[in-house]
Amino acid sequence: MPGFALFHRWTVSLVAPLMLAASACGPTYVYDRANYAKEFDPRDHEYVIGVGDNLQINVWRQADLSSGALVRPDGIITLPLIGDVFVAGSTPTQVRAAITKRLSEFVKDETAVITVAVNTVSSYRFVVSGNVAHAGIFTSSYYVSVSEALAMAGGPNQFASTDQILLIRMDAPGKYRHIPINYDAIVSRERPEQDLVLKAGDTVYVP
Numbered sequence: 001m002p003g004f005a006l007f008h009r010w011t012v013s014l015v016a017p018l019m020l021a022a023s024a025c026g027p028t029y030v031y032d033r034a035n036y037a038k039e040f041d042p043r044d045h046e047y048v049i050g051v052g053d054n055l056q057i058n059v060w061r062q063a064d065l066s067s068g069a070l071v072r073p074d075g076i077i078t079l080p081l082i083g084d085v086f087v088a089g090s091t092p093t094q095v096r097a098a099i100t101k102r103l104s105e106f107v108k109d110e111t112a113v114i115t116v117a118v119n120t121v122s123s124y125r126f127v128v129s130g131n132v133a134h135a136g137i138f139t140s141s142y143y144v145s146v147s148e149a150l151a152m153a154g155g156p157n158q159f160a161s162t163d164q165i166l167l168i169r170m171d172a173p174g175k176y177r178h179i180p181i182n183y184d185a186i187v188s189r190e191r192p193e194q195d196l197v198l199k200a201g202d203t204v205y206v207p
Contacts, residue, residue, distance in 0.1 A: 036193040049071060049091065054068065062107065099114055130206035133156075143198070146194070146198065150183065
């Protein structure tokens with residue numbers, strides 16, 4: 001997997017300076033500075049559609065306009081009559097509003113009801129890299145916490161520094177943030193708040 005190997009090297013280069021800083025400050029100090037309670041929890045929000053998801057668009061009493069749709073790598077779905085619609089990064093509610101607006105140009109039926117359902121979740125992907133048994137890119141049809149992601153990767157290996165794990169999260173395009181995680185404290189239930197639920201695109205790095 002040359003692509004993953006390249007990503008792994010990039011991850012190591014990205015986190016190395018931060019690990020040195022964290023070691024200098026002491027792990028307890030780093031953990032106490034982080035506000036885990038304010039981290040984004042996708043369970044509290046409407047699902048965000050992504051590439052690879054399979055949608056079902058239904059237009060009531062308009063069978064010809066109802067269709068299944070796979071979100072392409074460019075984030076677009078193609079529907080009868082209205083053509084291409086960009087949906088990646090939007091919620092089903094937002095996609096329904098966009099389709100309703102586009103259809104109103106062609107279908108003059110105020111009673112038409114449009115529903116957008118996510119039939120198959122394929123865009124919830126995250127990376128587990130570093131000192132784990134099986135590093136890689138993982139997908140799930142349900143939300144996964146840090147400890148569950150590590151379990152999916154076979155757990156930390158014998159070389160892992162399990163009290164210096166980093167959750168790398170992109171807050172905006174090109175802007176990454178590093179959240180310190182103490183896996184030992186999660187397992188012992190000393191710091192359960194650190195067992196954050198992952199967002200799509202997160203990376204769990206085990207030094």
